[in-house]
Amino acid sequence: MIGRSVRRLEDPRRLRGEGVYVDDVHLSGMLHATVVRSPHAHARLREIDAAAARAAPGVAAVFTAGDLMDALRPIPIRLVPDDRLLRYLQHPLAIDRVRYVGEPVALVVARSRAAAEDAAERVEVGFEPLPAATDAGSPPPAALFDYTPDNVASLIEEGFGDPDAAFARAHRIVRLTFRTGRHTAVPMETRGLVAAPDRGAAHGRGRLTIWGPTKVTHFNRGVLAAMLGWPEHRIRLVEPEVGGGFGARGEFYPEDFLVPCAALRLGRPVKWIEDRVEHLSAINHSREQCYELALALDPDGRFLGLRAEMTNDMGAYLRTHGTVVPGLSAGMLPGPYEMEAYRCRVRCVLTNKTPTGTYRAPGRFECNAARERLIDRAARVTGIDPVELRMRNLIRPERMPFARGTTILGEEVEYDSGDYPHALAEAASLSGFPSRVRGEAGDGEAPDGKAPDGKAPGGKEAGGRPAARYRSGWGLACFVEKTGTGPFEGARACLDRSGALVIATGAADLGQGLETCLAQIAGDALGVDHVGIIVRHGDTDLIPHGVGSFASRGTVMAGNAVHAAVSQLRTRLLERAAARLETEVSDLVIEADGVVRGAGGGSCTLADLAAEPGLETVHYFRCERMAYSHGVAVARVRVDTATGLVVPERIWLLYDVGRVVNPGLVAGQIEGGIAQGLGGALLEELRYDDAGQFLSGSFMDYLLPGTTDVPSIVHRDLGGSPSPRNPLGVKGAGEVGIAGIGGAIANAVADALGDAEGDSDRLPLTSERVWARARAMEAAGSPGSPRAPGAPAAGAGAAAPA
Amino acid sequence: MSDAVSELRDVEVTVNGTVRRERVEPRLTLADFLRHTLGLTGTHVGCEHGVCGCCTVRLDGAAVRSCILFAVQAHGRRIETVEGLADGESLHPLQEAFSDHGALQCGFCTPGFLMTAIEFLDRYPDPDEEAVRDALSGSLCRCTGYQSIVAAVLDAARRLRQGG
Numbered sequence: 001m002i003g004r005s006v007r008r009l010e011d012p013r014r015l016r017g018e019g020v021y022v023d024d025v026h027l028s029g030m031l032h033a034t035v036v037r038s039p040h041a042h043a044r045l046r047e048i049d050a051a052a053a054r055a056a057p058g059v060a061a062v063f064t065a066g067d068l069m070d071a072l073r074p075i076p077i078r079l080v081p082d083d084r085l086l087r088y089l090q091h092p093l094a095i096d097r098v099r100y101v102g103e104p105v106a107l108v109v110a111r112s113r114a115a116a117e118d119a120a121e122r123v124e125v126g127f128e129p130l131p132a133a134t135d136a137g138s139p140p141p142a143a144l145f146d147y148t149p150d151n152v153a154s155l156i157e158e159g160f161g162d163p164d165a166a167f168a169r170a171h172r173i174v175r176l177t178f179r180t181g182r183h184t185a186v187p188m189e190t191r192g193l194v195a196a197p198d199r200g201a202a203h204g205r206g207r208l209t210i211w212g213p214t215k216v217t218h219f220n221r222g223v224l225a226a227m228l229g230w231p232e233h234r235i236r237l238v239e240p241e242v243g244g245g246f247g248a249r250g251e252f253y254p255e256d257f258l259v260p261c262a263a264l265r266l267g268r269p270v271k272w273i274e275d276r277v278e279h280l281s282a283i284n285h286s287r288e289q290c291y292e293l294a295l296a297l298d299p300d301g302r303f304l305g306l307r308a309e310m311t312n313d314m315g316a317y318l319r320t321h322g323t324v325v326p327g328l329s330a331g332m333l334p335g336p337y338e339m340e341a342y343r344c345r346v347r348c349v350l351t352n353k354t355p356t357g358t359y360r361a362p363g364r365f366e367c368n369a370a371r372e373r374l375i376d377r378a379a380r381v382t383g384i385d386p387v388e389l390r391m392r393n394l395i396r397p398e399r400m401p402f403a404r405g406t407t408i409l410g411e412e413v414e415y416d417s418g419d420y421p422h423a424l425a426e427a428a429s430l431s432g433f434p435s436r437v438r439g440e441a442g443d444g445e446a447p448d449g450k451a452p453d454g455k456a457p458g459g460k461e462a463g464g465r466p467a468a469r470y471r472s473g474w475g476l477a478c479f480v481e482k483t484g485t486g487p488f489e490g491a492r493a494c495l496d497r498s499g500a501l502v503i504a505t506g507a508a509d510l511g512q513g514l515e516t517c518l519a520q521i522a523g524d525a526l527g528v529d530h531v532g533i534i535v536r537h538g539d540t541d542l543i544p545h546g547v548g549s550f551a552s553r554g555t556v557m558a559g560n561a562v563h564a565a566v567s568q569l570r571t572r573l574l575e576r577a578a579a580r581l582e583t584e585v586s587d588l589v590i591e592a593d594g595v596v597r598g599a600g601g602g603s604c605t606l607a608d609l610a611a612e613p614g615l616e617t618v619h620y621f622r623c624e625r626m627a628y629s630h631g632v633a634v635a636r637v638r639v640d641t642a643t644g645l646v647v648p649e650r651i652w653l654l655y656d657v658g659r660v661v662n663p664g665l666v667a668g669q670i671e672g673g674i675a676q677g678l679g680g681a682l683l684e685e686l687r688y689d690d691a692g693q694f695l696s697g698s699f700m701d702y703l704l705p706g707t708t709d710v711p712s713i714v715h716r717d718l719g720g721s722p723s724p725r726n727p728l729g730v731k732g733a734g735e736v737g738i739a740g741i742g743g744a745i746a747n748a749v750a751d752a753l754g755d756a757e758g759d760s761d762r763l764p765l766t767s768e769r770v771w772a773r774a775r776a777m778e779a780a781g782s783p784g785s786p787r788a789p790g791a792p793a794a795g796a797g798a799a800a801p802a
Numbered sequence: 803m804s805d806a807v808s809e810l811r812d813v814e815v816t817v818n819g820t821v822r823r824e825r826v827e828p829r830l831t832l833a834d835f836l837r838h839t840l841g842l843t844g845t846h847v848g849c850e851h852g853v854c855g856c857c858t859v860r861l862d863g864a865a866v867r868s869c870i871l872f873a874v875q876a877h878g879r880r881i882e883t884v885e886g887l888a889d890g891e892s893l894h895p896l897q898e899a900f901s902d903h904g905a906l907q908c909g910f911c912t913p914g915f916l917m918t919a920i921e922f923l924d925r926y927p928d929p930d931e932e933a934v935r936d937a938l939s940g941s942l943c944r945c946t947g948y949q950s951i952v953a954a955v956l957d958a959a960r961r962l963r964q965g966g
Contacts, residue, residue: 005904007901007902008901008904010909011900011901011906011909012893012901013909014906014908014909014912015884015887015888015893015897015900015901015906015909015912015916016844016884016885016887016888016893016897017842017843017844017845017883017884017885017913018844019909020843021843021846021910023837023843023847024837024843026838114827114829185944186944187908187910187944188846188848188854188856188908188910188911188942188943188944188945189846189848189908189910190848241908241909242908243846243848243908243909243910243911244907244908244910244944244945246944275850276848276849276850276851276854277851510908511907511908511909511910511945512907512945513907664904665904667904667950668904668907668945668946668947668950670947671946671947671948671949671950672907672944672945672946672947673947674947675946675947675948676944676947698849698851698853699849699851699853699854699942700851700853704942704944706938706939706940706941706942706948707934707935707936707938707939707941707948707951707952708935708936708939710947710948710949712949713947713949737947
């Protein structure tokens with residue numbers, strides 16, 4: 001059962017259009033809500049006049065901060081809470097100041113969504129605009145919170161060894177400034193909620209049921225209960241079918257309080273469905289970081305030390321992730337490489353932009369790209385081939401488990417298993433990655449014939465002179481991915497009266513195929529076919545404790561919980577069968593169709609055994625140490641220097657995610673992650689003007705990759721390193737596809753255009769930026785000059801230690 | 803404005819072979835009409851500005867975005883939605899191919915891809931990969947990375963040419 005690419009159990013209903021997503025939930029007497037949002041990046045909030053809106057046709061209520069003042073509590077941090085950060089938390093409605101475009105200031109509830117939206121336009125809000133802080137890297141023109149004039153919410157320090165000593169011994173020091181743009185996850189389904197109070201719920205009787213939450217339903221139930229001052233058992237959160245998450249969807253947002261609160265006050269069901277325009281300015285943003293890096297190398301190209309100064313634009317408030325994302329960057333920046341010393345300092349800076357949180361491979365998409373660009377620059381400066389330079393520094397398999405010396409999510413980073421040099425060797429071989437010893441390849445062009453598909457690597461001319469319009473580039477990135485974050489996940493297993501195995505878990509399905517994956521694991525544990533196993537999830541009534549689906553943890557945490565719970569159930573069931581068939585447990589076999597046979601020829605069905613109650617087990621799998629996947633991403637691009645268009649011609653991804661439950665599901669995660677990575681590397685950017693006006697409020701402005709933007713993808717599971725940290729030996733795969741793409745693309749573009757400082761050292765590499773880079777390259781003279789032998793690349797060289 | 807929106811209009815359409823008559827506000831989109839008036843919630847709404855393709859249905863055979871059409875514009879016309887694709891218990895060969903190739907994950911964009919692809923395959927029964935990518939370039943999927951979708955459509959074309 002485990003290891004097969006079986007068809008997904010989720011597919012038939014989703015292919016028929018029968019899946020029930022939150023906007024498909026329709027309740028009798030249901031009202032519809034819309035959120036009135038701030039059009040200003042920063043303003044004092046004066047009076048709100050909602051009289052005209054309240055008088056508009058079909059309006060049931062308008063709620064402002066004044067109306068809900070006694071109920072407004074800040075939304076707490078979910079991961080790694082820190083009391084020092086409490087004063088930067090967001091309230092569900094702005095109270096006396098708005099701090100970003102899109103911040104909720106009122107909720108309108110009406111008989112239809114159209115009526116609510118009509119009335120929302122009649123809410124008169126008095127704003128007194130203030131200067132806006134939009135650049136985390138420059139002195140702020142305004143303080144978001146009066147008690148923090150520099151807008152620095154937190155400083156993070158991370159590291160090991162003695163960087164001063166390492167840099168003092170350096171043969172060369174290579175520097176890089178690298179930026180990643182603001183992206184967000186953009187699930188195809190926007191957020192939404194339906195909150196339905198029982199009669200009397202507002203008066204301490206009955207319950208409140210909410211459809212639409214996902215990802216971390218148990219945690220969110222606790223947050224809502226605390227905000228309402230209710231016991232948790234009076235609240236039920238139900239995950240419907242969910243149209244994608246990728247880290248952003250499912251956190252506790254302002255609406256997760258406002259909609260239930262409105263339903264309670266009105267005593268009627270209330271639905272809120274986010275539209276795409278508000279989604280882009282309301283859901284967590286991510287990724288906006290700037291790195292100043294310095295790498296110290298010895299004469300053989302071995303890494304002595306790495307120094308990083310990083311600024312993370314947090315947006316206007318700290319949300320449920322607190323400062324987890326920059327913390328992940330600081331803890332994972334050294335990646336898969338040996339080094340004696342490392343020091344990273346992070347400034348977490350508040351700006352008048354949408355608050356931030358996690359998005360698939362949070363903190364690692366960014367830090368992997370920065371580090372891998374730095375290494376390619378070091379290869380250029382030292383004249384060592386980039387694959388060879390990495391080989392000299394990768395952690396070798398005999399060093400596993402490897403104590404990284406850093407901390408993430410309060411846990412010491414210790415890589416559990418993996419052969420990193422093997423992955424790189426395979427990646428270079430499979431992709432035909434051109435060797436690039438100084439002076440050999442020249443001008444960032446691959447020697448002809450290296451491309452495995454037999455195509456010439458691009459329309460360029462020998463030696464790169466005169467300048468060809470189309471230039472080819474190759475880039476790669478090595479990475480380690482943290483997966484399987486604890487502390488626990490649970491599973492309940494039982495046989496229903498028909499003999500069907502029913503699993504319940506606190507993990508969530510956001511489209512990834514959790515039901516199929518857990519059914520395969522359950523089928524493996526029981527010894528029956530996975531088809532017919534029922535996996536239920538995402539409903540807080542199913543199981544008392546749950547953590548959820550994030551951080552590539554579903555298969556690791558819920559998978560091992562299911563395996564243990566079903567194994568225990570199997571033991572109980574065989575004991576019962578042995579008594580019934582008057583034989584020994586050791587003489588029994590469970591066949592794939594669920595018939596239990598004894599050696600003596602007697603048999604019974606699972607339904608026979610389930611006729612009496614009691615076949616039910618619960619197991620909570622605990623794991624204090626994460627499992628670490630790893631991989632190598634390779635990109636071959638073609639750059640049109642006349643237009644700045646970067647065409648990724650082919651992507652290779654070699655990965656090791658431990659034991660694989662369903663290769664097809666893993667392939668889906670890999671390919672989907674790669675496509676998102678290409679979006680973040682080339683197209684997607686949430687932009688603001690200097691006044692903090694949001695400029696990316698539609699899919700015409702925020703460009704997602706489509707079928708013609710994503711090239712042929714070659715990926716291969718290297719296997720070979722099951723995790724020693726859980727009985728199944730599995731590691732997470734959800735973020736492996738995206739983790740290295742930014743670095744591979746940035747390196748490929750730098751290879752094509754020459755490695756000079758400038759806009760090629762930021763993501764996304766939009767046509768506009770690449771075109772400007774190509775013009776600068778032309779203006780500087782020969783297109784090959786940045787690569788000319790003997791000429792150190794700009795911004796690098798044997799400079800004094802940092 | 804409230805007077806204008808209250809002027810209801812009669813709409814009669816044939817949806818998946820069944821005639822439906824309703825009175826609707828002129829501003830009601832075809833997507834909302836299908837989903838909320840007729841209860842055909844298989845058609846999804848992803849952007850409401852005609853870019854993502856999730857809401858694609860067939861109108862007199864042509865693949866259209868139902869979020870940027872009004873219900874009244876469909877008056878007297880024939881509509882096919884994802885609910886009409888399968889033949890009872892048997893999935894359509896295109897749906898089978900999607901499942902075989904892992905061409906769906908969360909399933910939110912899937913109805914739009916199916917309705918776009920089926921129209922394309924009606925017109926071009928033997929396409930190559932480039933043509934498939936081009937034909938689907940107006941639909942967005944955030945889960946799959948498209949490779950599996952393209953493979954599924956090519957495979958579905960083979961199955962359909964061989965009689966399903």
